[in-house]
Amino acid sequence: MTDVNKKILIVYHSQGGNTKEAAEAVAKGAKQINNTEVVIKQALKATIENLKSCDAIAVGSPDYFSYMAGGLKDFFDRTYYPTQGSVTDKPCGIFVTHGGGGKAVKSVESICNTFKFKMVMEPVLVQGMPDSKSATTLIDLGKKLAEAAKR
Numbered sequence: 001m002t003d004v005n006k007k008i009l010i011v012y013h014s015q016g017g018n019t020k021e022a023a024e025a026v027a028k029g030a031k032q033i034n035n036t037e038v039v040i041k042q043a044l045k046a047t048i049e050n051l052k053s054c055d056a057i058a059v060g061s062p063d064y065f066s067y068m069a070g071g072l073k074d075f076f077d078r079t080y081y082p083t084q085g086s087v088t089d090k091p092c093g094i095f096v097t098h099g100g101g102g103k104a105v106k107s108v109e110s111i112c113n114t115f116k117f118k119m120v121m122e123p124v125l126v127q128g129m130p131d132s133k134s135a136t137t138l139i140d141l142g143k144k145l146a147e148a149a150k151r
């Protein structure tokens with residue numbers, strides 16, 4: 001029997017590139033686990049089908065005015081009703097980049113709880129561009145998501 005790949009969706013918004021870099025580190029970690037396929041999407045382009053069809057999800061946002069970026073909020077707004085009840089307990093991880101605050105993580109956590117996603121670890125907070133230490137934590141998040149994902 002052939003193994004069917006587990007699909008990890010990484011949805012992020014990034015204006016300046018910091019959160020994009022963080023998303024790529026999460027993807028690197030997920031790819032280290034066997035039979036894993038990574039779909040990495042800018043939040044404004046991520047679809048309802050992307051969310052429905054994934055086996056685990058990572059959501060990433062910069063902290064803009066102590067709240068998540070509008071692009072990620074748009075993704076949540078578009079996908080909530082169409083996926084309600086069908087994404088309960090989906091393994092999830094959160095990553096937020098910030099300029100020294102990071103309060104936006106609360107807004108992301110709150111919405112993920114409303115979707116009833118199941119967190120695989122504490123949210124990862126990164127100040128600015130990920131350095132090698134935070135990249136290691138982001139890679140770990142990707143690995144944990146891929147390990148928790150079930151086909």
Ligand SMILES: Cc1cc2nc3c(=O)[nH]c(=O)nc-3n(C[C@H](O)[C@H](O)[C@H](O)COP(=O)(O)O)c2cc1C
Pocket residue numbers: 013014015016017018019020062063064065066067097098099100101102103127128129
């Ligand atoms: C419009 C705007 C608002 C911001 N507000 C905050 C803030 O409230 N708290 C904070 O810690 N950083 C804030 N920042 C800094 C960003 O969160 C930080 O630079 C982040 O890493 C940018 O991610 P990006 O490069 O993926 O866009 C703000 C940046 C912008 C552009």
